Amino acid sequence: MKQSDIFRDNAENCLQLAERSEGQPAYNRYSRMADAWTALAKEQDWLDGEVPPVTTRIRQKLDA
Template sequence: MKQSDLFRENADNCLQLAERADGEPAFRCYQRMAQGWNALALQQDWLDGEIAPLGEPRTALPK
C-alpha cells in the first residue's frame, strides 16, 4: 500500500470520529486533522511523482 493511501485512511478515520464527536470543538478538531492528513497525502503523491507540482495542471506525470 502506498504511503499516500495510508494518509488518506487516517483522514477517513478522522472524518468518522468527527461524525461521532461530542460537541462542536471536537468536531472541528477532527475536521482539521482530516484536512491535514489529506494535505500530507497530496504532498506524498507529488513526492512519488504521481501528480504535478502546485501551480501546474494537476495531472499524473508520465512514467
C-alpha cells in the same frame, strides 16, 4: 500500500470520529486533522511523482 493511501485512511478515520464526536470543539479538531492528513497525502503523491508540480502562468501584457 502507498504511503499516501495510509494518509487518506487516517483522514477517513478522522472524519468518522468527527461524525461521532460530541460537541463542536471535538468536531472541529477532527475535521482539521482530516484536512491535514489529506494535505499530507496530496504532498506525498507529489513527492512520489504521481502528480505534476503546480504550473505557474505568466501574465502577458495586453496591448489595447
